[in-house]
Amino acid sequence: MTRPSGRAADENRAVSIELGYARHAEGSALIRMGGTEVLCTASIEYRVPPFLRGKGQGWITAEYGMLPRATHARGNREAAKGRQSGRTHEIQRLIARALRAAVDLKALGEMTITLDCDVLNADGGTRCASITGAWVALAAALDKQQKAGKLKRSPLIAQIAAISCGLTAAGAVLDLDYIEDSSAQADANFVLTAEGGIVEIQGTAETAPFSETAFTELLRLARCGTAALFVAQRQALEGLS
Amino acid sequence: MTRPSGRAADENRAVSIELGYARHAEGSALIRMGGTEVLCTASIEYRVPPFLRGKGQGWITAEYGMLPRATHARGNREAAKGRQSGRTHEIQRLIARALRAAVDLKALGEMTITLDCDVLNADGGTRCASITGAWVALAAALDKQQKAGKLKRSPLIAQIAAISCGLTAAGAVLDLDYIEDSSAQADANFVLTAEGGIVEIQGTAETAPFSETAFTELLRLARCGTAALFVAQRQALEGLS
Amino acid sequence: MTRPSGRAADENRAVSIELGYARHAEGSALIRMGGTEVLCTASIEYRVPPFLRGKGQGWITAEYGMLPRATHARGNREAAKGRQSGRTHEIQRLIARALRAAVDLKALGEMTITLDCDVLNADGGTRCASITGAWVALAAALDKQQKAGKLKRSPLIAQIAAISCGLTAAGAVLDLDYIEDSSAQADANFVLTAEGGIVEIQGTAETAPFSETAFTELLRLARCGTAALFVAQRQALEGLS
Amino acid sequence: MTRPSGRAADENRAVSIELGYARHAEGSALIRMGGTEVLCTASIEYRVPPFLRGKGQGWITAEYGMLPRATHARGNREAAKGRQSGRTHEIQRLIARALRAAVDLKALGEMTITLDCDVLNADGGTRCASITGAWVALAAALDKQQKAGKLKRSPLIAQIAAISCGLTAAGAVLDLDYIEDSSAQADANFVLTAEGGIVEIQGTAETAPFSETAFTELLRLARCGTAALFVAQRQALEGLS
């Protein structure tokens, strides 16, 4: 059985990352993974949240949003409803945790970086695209701070990217699009470093529990998939120098 | 005294309108006016709000948002704050009123069209760009409904566009960018039809009251400015046929 | 065709302004325009909002509310719903902008004046009555500050009043009541100064676009209508000395 | 020791009740008790809340509000804060419970009456004035329904009024104003029927527990005080016939 898109099991969707799309942000990246498109910005403020005051370290936080018509049916605007959904909360906590793992917070100093990830078009994998794009926006913002003399050395300690994998009718496959995602038996999101370390794993059985063997295969696919993302991130950042 | 941008008093910023940017929406347009960029989508639902049920007519509503980092300093995300600002309310009510003037609501039938205008980059004039872009998204959505046989005839009764004008240190000028807008003595937003009718006028003294003569000059400039927008709207829609 | 009320096209409704209705406020005015009745208060605090701190100027803000049964059918109480409507936001922003145009904010010093306009009975034109009444409350509050030696000179730089006009079945008419307002082809609210300057214009096509000629006629009517309001404001303030 | 106002211990403040102040409401009363002034309206809807559907009875509910500048210092507008205070909740629950005791809910049929009590000026005793005024608004609304043939017989089964009493430096006193209320050792609100029945008692020690004897004296004072209120209510309703 083949995948709906005709892709091979270990084949990523086309990825492109456009640096600097948001002109006012200290760093920004518009990432496209197939039909999924997320605008990621990094904003810097020279203060930290109350629980970190006087501790001589910085902080990284994230917010995630989806334009109401990024999806097949229009979703209610969270600003109009007056509350963010549980899904939004879960995703933005994941993005922030993941990106904090890429940075030496002590080296940041008393600085807060907010990563905004707004989905313009959605076709599956928006949280993973957000993380991959946010890393580029973050790296660009830190580079700018360094060039402006506000940071002596780069606090960036890891290159990270994220990808989803899943067990579908076509077997274990890489980089699920919306159709695959909505009918998968299980799916997992992996946040990995370029050195091969694991930053975050979220695996969920949708229709039936899965085995350790299956899970190991998903992790292997994720390693393949992020390799391509690491290259795309580095290419996007070449525009900086 | 010349304008900060070097433009002539009656000179628009460059305008471009990209049709279909949001792939899932019934109609969409990404409008750029200089450094201002707004993604407008039209979403159709086959029901009407409670106050219109059984009255045999449709409805058009609008929502407006600005990505947190569309501006120089990051703004708080309204979804996270849990409420939309007064400014957001004021703008989305204006957009909806303006677009309702373009449509025969009886001819729509029991259908609600929601126009979402999300600002990706802001450099002044976002509410006017939203109206101009939303008209294109609306026209595209109605065209699609007609082609699908869901509407016998087009309920579109007017082509509308909007532009801001203001009294600045350089005199009465057209299409203010952010720098001009933030220091103008007075500014006014005009929503006009291609036939020359007035749909909405909002004129506000910022630092001193203005005269009827000055206001008449602003309206004259607005007629110039919208002429170019009407052309850009029609060109964008040529992609439909 | 005559107006529902039998008034001439350029005839205001009876206006009365009662000074000092709210005993605790620094300034207050209960304004009645026909069946519309609004209680306006001016409250003074010796601090400014964060964005103005240390800038040596004051601020004027406004809040608007309607008692639940000020209208034909009971409206939901906004405090109980937990959010103010878009209409409320739009109106209170208009009131605040208009009144700021009446005051030299530098001369105020670090002082915030909040204008509360609460509609007790509604019969059209509540936002205009709010502005006209709020100016009286504001003038009374400033007079009190001056007499108490807290202001060396009056920061009041203009007398302002507001009135609505509209295109109805009876032609262009002045000071619309609810019946006229709900069936007008177009209506416009004008905030003018006693010297004839324009502070704010809000013109909206309800059922069809209108022409520049029609708009000019509405402005002419507004000048007639505000003349009577300026007199009523000054008479109300005579009670101060 | 005399009372700040010079009143005798068992002396009410002047009371006046103006019927029909809110022109659109089915019933309304503007009640003044000394410097306290509350606009009470009764609004009728021909439906009941979900928990009463199909039970063949009606419902009475209440909402309470205070205009921001009814008091010495401006209070935040609850609609702007987005939530009603605990005090507001407590008071509006009391008003509703009290008024339900005045009505045969079965005889009402499937009808909801909402009593809105909005304080225009506050000088102590606003919850009691609200109850006394709301009874007049309610009686007027029911009379109107009866005259319109929508109720065969009056569902009004009791005349109720409310008054506060307290233990102050001047001893046990009736109808506390703000100064007395804010320094009382204990105060109590009594809702009584014209036949002498007790509908609600709320007694609270503010600075020290009180004795049963003292409480009995407060109840005696309340009986004196409500006698005058029952007369004022009946006089106000004479305007109906």
Next chain:
Amino acid sequence: MTRPSGRAADENRAVSIELGYARHAEGSALIRMGGTEVLCTASIEYRVPPFLRGKGQGWITAEYGMLPRATHARGNREAAKGRQSGRTHEIQRLIARALRAAVDLKALGEMTITLDCDVLNADGGTRCASITGAWVALAAALDKQQKAGKLKRSPLIAQIAAISCGLTAAGAVLDLDYIEDSSAQADANFVLTAEGGIVEIQGTAETAPFSETAFTELLRLARCGTAALFVAQRQALEGLS
């Protein structure tokens, strides 16, 4: 006619108070009165709310909650609804007022004690059980502060407890359970001190007004009922020394 539970008119339900159930709190008590079970905690912070800053006194506040399934039918979680009900507000204000009467706030110093009362199982009388249990949690927390040398002397000036009484088909009875409470003609909650003083009285007619005589009988029953509670409170605190 006998009570549904078979208890005598002046018979309390079995009461037990377990000290220290919440391990992290400065003081805590799990109180059971028949089928009603409330976990009460006292939390200490060395600061006071803004309105008390610099006044050299402390503050006591309370919050009340009910687990969603403490009752027969699951209630909506207030945290999920985003607002506390009027009932919750009313009860937590009562708890706080009652407990403040037990403490010399001057002797507390700049300290805030928050009493959290969370109902695990409900069978009538939850607000009274909350007050009785909160007093034990409060006493334990104060004892701990004294032993730690943070208070020179105990600021506790009274022992207080609360109980409900009502007029039911079985006459005037003590300590209503849910069945009695939901069908009582009238009920009253009494907060009393061990010395016999009255701290708070809340009497409400549910189906018909009641007489002074009946009320006096309810107060007599309350004195019986609280006697047993005062013993249980003291026994629970014996575990402290």
Next chain:
Amino acid sequence: MTRPSGRAADENRAVSIELGYARHAEGSALIRMGGTEVLCTASIEYRVPPFLRGKGQGWITAEYGMLPRATHARGNREAAKGRQSGRTHEIQRLIARALRAAVDLKALGEMTITLDCDVLNADGGTRCASITGAWVALAAALDKQQKAGKLKRSPLIAQIAAISCGLTAAGAVLDLDYIEDSSAQADANFVLTAEGGIVEIQGTAETAPFSETAFTELLRLARCGTAALFVAQRQALEGLS
């Protein structure tokens, strides 16, 4: 290096599960894992959320809360703040997903089961204890439905339990308490079935990325830990028959 508690690396904390603690719920369990204590209830309603209407299947949802003083420092009550934290959203989504994996939703029919998990005392691992306890509450509620003839066969298709593991100064360890959790290099929560299937994996690097090898060791520990939990669950349910 030994663990702070002195436990062996693969040693669980003492677990106890008390069935039926919440008397009104269809099913309930009070679970204690060391110093962590969670009251879990299962509530049944015979309707489904809108998105499932008419699809002939049931639904399982979950809500999570923590009593304000379940922790070392009092946390703000979410009901009082008016919004649930991102952490709360993330946890309750996890609980619901996990438990849905234990049930054949088709076999449930049009029934919604809400699992409330309220933390009474917290010492790490509250989300895992919630899942393990909720499974018992769920099983009890389904058993009751079956005995009442409302379900022909049990829709329970798996026994599930959850446990946390982490990389600490003492190496890879099982069932982290608060002290271990707050200083772990990485931690992971595992939801497993008694048959050995994986329902959910959430692994997070806190201070440094971890390796696949380390992760595999954490999974091995989780299998040990859940074995004891499956026994405790079955013992608790023996009380049913």
